[in-house]
Amino acid sequence: MSALEAVVSRFGLTPAGAAALHAVLELQGSDATAPTTVRDPDEAADRHVADSLVALELPEVRAATRIADLGAGAGWPGLALAAALPSARVALVESAGRKCHYLERIIAAAGLGNAEVVHARAEEWTSGLGAHDLVTARALAALPVLCEYAAPLLGLGGALVAWKGAAAGAEVEAGDRAAAELGLAAGRIHAVTPYPAAERRSLHVFVKVGPTPDRFPRRAGMAVKRPLGGQAG
Numbered sequence: 409m410s411a412l413e414a415v416v417s418r419f420g421l422t423p424a425g426a427a428a429l430h431a432v433l434e435l436q437g438s439d440a441t442a443p444t445t446v447r448d449p450d451e452a453a454d455r456h457v458a459d460s461l462v463a464l465e466l467p468e469v470r471a472a473t474r475i476a477d478l479g480a481g482a483g484w485p486g487l488a489l490a491a492a493l494p495s496a497r498v499a500l501v502e503s504a505g506r507k508c509h510y511l512e513r514i515i516a517a518a519g520l521g522n523a524e525v526v527h528a529r530a531e532e533w534t535s536g537l538g539a540h541d542l543v544t545a546r547a548l549a550a551l552p553v554l555c556e557y558a559a560p561l562l563g564l565g566g567a568l569v570a571w572k573g574a575a576a577g578a579e580v581e582a583g584d585r586a587a588a589e590l591g592l593a594a595g596r597i598h599a600v601t602p603y604p605a606a607e608r609r610s611l612h613v614f615v616k617v618g619p620t621p622d623r624f625p626r627r628a629g630m631a632v633k634r635p636l637g638g639q640a641g
Contacts, residue, residue, distance in 0.1 A: 411453035415603075419461045425491040428518040429457055432487050435517050441510050444482040454603035459571070460485030461492055462602035463544070463611055468567040472496050472542035476561050478530050479503075479548040483511055485571070486544065490523040498523045499540075501530055530557040531625040538563050546571035551583025551595065552637040555614055559590035560625045562616040568592070574608040582637035583612065589636055591618040 412433060416426040433449040436442045436456075446452045463469045463485060473496050477486030480500035490498040500515075500523060502508050508527045515523050526533060543558035543566070551570060558568035584594040592614040600609045625631075 411450040412457065415453050415458045415461065418458070419464055419492060421461075421492055422494070425494065428491040428520055429488065431518040432483070432491075432514055433457070435514050436482065439510065439513070441506065442482060443507050443510065454605070456482070456484045457488050459602040459606070459609070460488035460546070462600045462609075463489070463569055463571075464492060465600065466567075466569060466598060466611065466613060468542060468613060468615070469569060474540045475499065475542045475544060476501055476526075476530075476536060476540045476558075478543060478545045478554075478557055480511060480525075481507055481547075483514060485546055486523065487514065487518070487520065489544070490520045491518070494522055496522060499526045499536065500524070501526045501528060501533060501536070503527070503529045529628045530561070531628045531631065533561070536561050541566040543568045544571075545569075549632065550635065551579050551612060552586035552635045553631045555583055555586045555590055555592055556624065556626070556631040556636055558614070559587075559592055559616060559620040562620075564616055564619075566616050568612075568614040568616075570612040570614075572610050572612055574610075580612075582635070583614075584637070586635070586637035587614050589621075590624060591616055591620040593617045 437447045475498045478501050480502040486498050486500045508525050511525045540561050545554045554570050595612045595614045598611045
């Protein structure tokens with residue numbers, strides 16, 4: 409059994425979902441423009457696919473129908489979630505044009521008709537405001553920044569899921585302070601082991617429980633330059 413087959417079996421993907429991910433890994437391994445250093449399909453099955461699909465442990469992820477994956481980059485976790493959740497619409501939000509072109513090619517090669525590329529910064533994506541029940545972010549920014557990016561895009565009851573290694577206590581506390589200002593509940597931390605060699609992995613979940621103030625989103629770049637919660641990341 410290949411590494412991808414093991415991941416597909418673990419998370420219960422359909423044959424169509426498995427075929428899509430196989431196509432993704434094949435192209436990722438051969439396309440010189442792929443924005444990742446992980447090109448070996450077996451290694452990528454763990455470090456990208458399993459690391460993405462472990463979020464299916466969360467009910468907020470399994471139930472999602474409108475997903476925005478911020479800072480999509482090489483397409484993870486958005487591509488994996490599109491393959492695993494065929495009834496969900498997945499927007500891969502990426503500000504770099506070169507990465508967007510790659511994502512468009514890989515979506516076409518994999519036949520992921522429920523995924524689309526959005527060439528925009530999260531703060532400037534006005535058509536996405538309030539339109540999602542799940543926002544994902546993997547290796548993108550500190551928790552206060554992610555909360556500010558995500559909150560305006562979420563509908564009431566929607567959730568931000570952020571992939572983290574070992575987030576420092578100060579970052580977690582700042583994330584909770586930022587969340588309170590943005591209409592999000594304090595985050596809960598879900599420890600995960602996406603693959604055997606993974607160390608200190610966790611998913612941070614923030615649920616939208618109230619309206620986000622009208623002053624958000626701030627203009628592009630402000631979330632990083634002047635982060636909420638007193639944490640620059």
